[in-house]
Amino acid sequence: MKNKILISLLSLICFAASYYFFSNRPSQHEEFATVSFSHYVHTKEHKIKCVNCHRGAETQMRAGIPNTDYCSMCHSTLINPSSERETVIYQIVKNNKTIQWRTYYNLPDYVYFSHKRHVNLGKLDCTACHGDMSEQTSPELKNYNPIEMQLCFNCHEDKGITTDCGNCHH
Amino acid sequence: MEINRRDFMKLIGGSLAGLALGGAAGAMMKLPKSMEAVLYSGPRIESWKLTACTKCPGGCSLKVRLIDNFPIQVFGNPLSPVNEGGICSMGLASVASIYHPSRLTGPVKNVNGEFVPISYDEAYKILSDELKKIISQNKHDDVFLVTQTESRLRAGMFNKFSEEIGFKNLILDNFRTASSFPYKNISVDAPDFIDFDKCDYLLNFGSQMAEISNNPLYYTRKINEHRSKGFKITSVQPKLTPGIAKSDDWIPLLPVSFKDFALGIAYVLLRDEKYDKNFTGKYFSGFNDFRQYVLDNYYPDKAQELTGVPSDKILQIGREFENASAPAAYFDEAVLYNSNGTQNASAIIALNALKGFRGFGKIKDNFFSSMLGKDNESIENISFAKLKERLSGNESIQALIISSSNFVFNNPGQEALKKQLSSIPFIVSFSSFVDETSSFAHLIIPDHDDFEKIDLLFDESMGIPAITIRQPVVSQFFNTVDTGDILISLMKDLKPGIKIPFQNYSDYIKQAANKIYSNREGILMDQSKPTAIEKGLRKIGWNTEQYPSFDDFWDSLLEAGGWWNPFADKESYNPKIDFKQIFNKGSLLPKSSLYSLPNNNLRLNIFRKNLDYKGSMSIYPVLVEQFGSNWSVFYELWAEINPDTARKFSVNNRSKVVLRTNKGKFTAILIYNPAVMPGNLDVPFGLGHVDFGDNCGVNPLAYSDDLSDKQTGKATFSETLVEIVSASPGDSPSSAQIMTNENKMTGTESRSIYA
Amino acid sequence: MPKYGMVIDLNKCTQCEACITACKLENNVQIVSKENAALGRAMFWMKLLDSNFEGAYPDIRPTKIPMLCLQCDEPPCTKVCPVRATYKRDDGIVAQIYPQCIGCRYCMANCPYSAKTFNWLKDEQQIENEKCYNTDVSVRPKGVVEKCTFCIHRLQAAREKAKSEHRKLQESDYIPACAEVCAAHAIYFGDLDDPHSQVFKLINDYRKFTLQEELGTKPKVYYLSAKAE
Secondary structure (H helix, E strand, O other), X not given: OHHHHHHHHHHHHHHXXXXXXXXXXXXXXXXXXXXXXXXXXXXXXXOOOHHHHOHHHOOOOOOOOOOHHHHHHHHOOOOOOOOHHHHHHHHHHHOOOEEOOOOOOOOOOOOOOXXXXXXHHOOOOOHHHHOXXXXXXXXXXXXXXXXXXXXXXXXXXXXXXOOOHHHOOO | OOOOHHHHHHHHHHHHHHHHHHHHHHOXXXXXHHHHHHHHHOOOOEEEEXXXXXXXXXXXXXXXXXXOOEEEEEEEOOOOOOOOOOOOHHHHHHHHHHHOOOOOOXXXXXXXXXXXXXXXXXXXXXXXXXXXXXXXXXXXXXXXXXXXXXXXXXXXXXXXXXXXHOOOEEEEOOHHHHHHHHHHHOOOOOOOEEOOOOOOXXXXXXXXXXOEOOOHHHHHHHHHHHHHOOOEEEEEEOEOOHHHOOOOEEEEOOHHHHHHHHHHHHHHHHHHXXXXXXXXXXXXXXHHHHHHHHHHHOOXXXXXXHHOOOHHHHHXXXXXXXXXXXXXXXXXXXXXXXXXXXXXXXXXXXXXXXXXXXXXXXXXHHHHHHHHHHHHOOOOOEOHHHHXXXXXXXXXXXXXXXXXXXXXXXXXXXXXXXXXXXXXXEEEEOOOOOOOOHHHOOEEOXXXXXHHOOEEEEOHHHOOOEEEEEOOOOOOOOOOOOHHHHHHHHHHHHOOOOOOOOOOHHHHHHHHXXXXXXXXXXXXXXXXXXXXXXXHHHHOOOOOOOOOOHHHHHHHHHHHXXXXXXXXXXXXXXXXXXXXXXXXXXXXXXXXXOOOOOOOEEEEEEEEOOOOOOOOHHHOHHHHXXXXXXXOOOOOOEEEEOHHHHHHHOOOOOOEEEEEEOOEEEEEEEEEOOOEOOOEEEEEEOXXXXXXXOOOOOOHHHHOOOOEOXXXXXXXXXXXXXXXXXXXXXXXXXXXXXXXXXXXXXXXXXXXXXX | OXXXXXXXXXXXXXXXXXXXXXXXXXXXXXXXXXXXXXOOOOXXXXXXXXXXXXXXOOOOEEEEEEEOOOOOOOOOOOOOOXXXXXXXXXXXXXEEOOOOOOOOOHHHHHOOOOOOEEOXXXXXXXXXXXXXXXXXXXXXXXXOEEOOOOOHHXXXXXXXXXXXXXXXXXXXXXXXXXXXXXXXXXXXXXXOOOOOOHHHHHOOOOOEEOOOHHHOOOOOEEEEOOOOO
């Protein structure tokens, strides 16, 4: 019995180790890197608007997250050498690595959501769905403001917009 | 701790599972590393680019939809006069080849049967050293170049290369060249196009015009227009393919008898004396001999005996042909798919000559030839027959250079071909994949994918100059090199001090475009047609288009996707025909033995579907699945048979049969189709790749007799005899009736599709 | 509200099958493996209906009808769906909602045209095809019924575009993939209620017929076919 448990445990460890080492993890690529982003610093302190970085919010279906080329507009010089996170980002920008952002608001494949339609035509503010991101100093482990269909439905019904299924699910 | 074998296996199993899952979880699609990053947080921005297609000679203009600069979908360019927004299945599926996992990412060398990647410099050095060696030994005649590219400028580059270096054996085997061969054979220029403005009767010999031809999408529109004007089309073919199903008359005839039928029609014209006496007097030398020959030998009853077509039908078609003011008896490459293909074509040319070629035309001042310049005027292009002859002869070939050609797959006698290829000391291929032909290569330097190349495409079928531009929609993914650039570098290396007016292939294309820059009559494809005033102004030399320099014109041309001249003048086509060159007054051949089928034999009739041209379909999974969907047969070869014939052999619908020819046995699914010539077994061509793309089905050419047209080397498609060895039960006889859909249509009248 | 319909001119159609390929590629329809195809599980939203032959050899001619979901005005499929995964929208398109579908296939049984397909088994798709997936359309999971929706994703995109340019939706903005690629210009698409549209004029053509008219499904895809003189 003891042998059985030992073997199963060992097998599990082997499995986990193989998966970890042999999977093509993004961070394994030399170009990818991770950084802890602070919305507070960028929005409250430096007064950057949402749309300035998430450039697709008014014109595209997806708002998008900027790549390192965009960050280099400000971070190509070391602004605050004492901050550890700033050194990290400076190094990333200097070496032209790609940041592998962990995205929270990834809708499933069967949902069609267009930022352009809601922000540009519907005149919605970002906080209506995403909440107030300006207080966040480092990324949360879980989704800050989970998007569920009920959220969409409530707003659509309140504002008298069609709730036809086929408009979003195709 | 003791471990027994079972527990040890569990351990290994666990690790392997982790390995597999981990590997699978992270498996990235075949993309260059720099592009994988974009996949993660791409903003999904859509953009559109224009390019052109070379899957067939038509040169349709495409608009490519890119998402985050990856080509995702392809549609037709609605502003292009060639396809007017339409596109065929091959074009739609073509974008998948960029991402194909088997695509070669760089030059490879054959080391003991395996292809090992090497750097481009190394590959180029091997190629140039080998050619230098051959040149130093003065063995220019032992080098063969084969290309089947549909791009005429690319073919022109091969032409220039061969001319400069002194290689005489260039095989330029694309559709237009092959279709023009019968004319070259009797030393005349080929006509450029069928003049649909004048033509009021179309007699089509063997061409699948709306499916695989010089310009299928253009012909699709023109055939519909032709019929809506009330004019007739007669098709003489062994199979009623969808492309010709709109014909008013279908003459089921084996290609071996095309000549007899054509001369039978000529008899009617000659006897009724309704031929163009003016033309025959001026341009047809030896006409009286020809007239006598036909009147003696091709009276309707004799023609019926030779061809099997009833004599009253021959008379009917003959009367229609002679009463038309500008009939056209049309053929293209497909007429050559028979061992007497060139003879058949010669007879059809003679038939046309009787009516003065009024249904045909030539583009004024040889517009395209003058645009291509001297490079494309015929070098003595030899045909594929010469390569076959040389391969099977005693003199050896020192080097074989292959580009855009998979001739091992597209020809019968494959065992012999493969053996002959393995004995050639140096074969280099520019193919992007390791297909049946390039697997024999010692060196493969892959060309760019179709969406990474630059080129200039045109086709004369429209009757007016129309040029579409192919441009890279995406910068090259891998370490591929444009074949044209390699040829230019080779020219400079092998012939030091040579003066070439262009630096690379892109330059060469620009110089060709420069010739239309000065032609003020044409318009870019995204411009509206000039009004009458503008036309007049241009004619007297005013320049209503302002392009300060060629570079501005070039940028606008790339943006527009092409250029054309909608009001170009046309010329009539008046070739000088020589009777002796068409026919040696030899003995009349008896009726082909293909008609009297011995015992249990049927005729294997190979046909093409428009999903496959030159055997390249197998790298596109969507086309392979759709290939037989019409008959609900998937990933398998099927054979269509006339139900009356099938009943004689007691085989049921949809039974799996084993067929046997001289070359071996293969299986197929038998399909009842009442529109099949009795005695024929129609099988499609396109399946049967083994190590290239989707491996399914059977290649019927591998089981065909090794017969081909003597002059051009084109494989015969309908001269092999086949017998049914065994058959599975299939559907029961009562369900063997073709399901009629009358209950699905309204009312009791059945409606037919031709107006 | 527009009422979207289609007219297919069989006298122009040359059965080149480009519409079939276009529909498959536009809507990410799965390519099935050989085993599944042999079991009859091939998935084609648009197909060429089996041949009906007229005339005697050699004047015999096959009739092949490109068939898609006919988007009936009285759809039999919507009446039996237990979860309202398929229903008729105000603009006439019969929608198919994949997350809602439970895969009971009652709608498939009720459709007289067999216009719906069921995703039996998720075959692994070839990489070169996966990479070319149309990002506008979802990829259906196993166990869900799917069918032609007149490329409704294109309608959404067109409406968005028109609104952002502050204009009305025009006929040329929205066209399904099959109608766009037809080389013979045999497929017409538009608003059946708009007297200026081409389809409105064509449905009054003497050649028109619909499939199985007697069942009263009122399909919105009309066919034009004339007899030989």
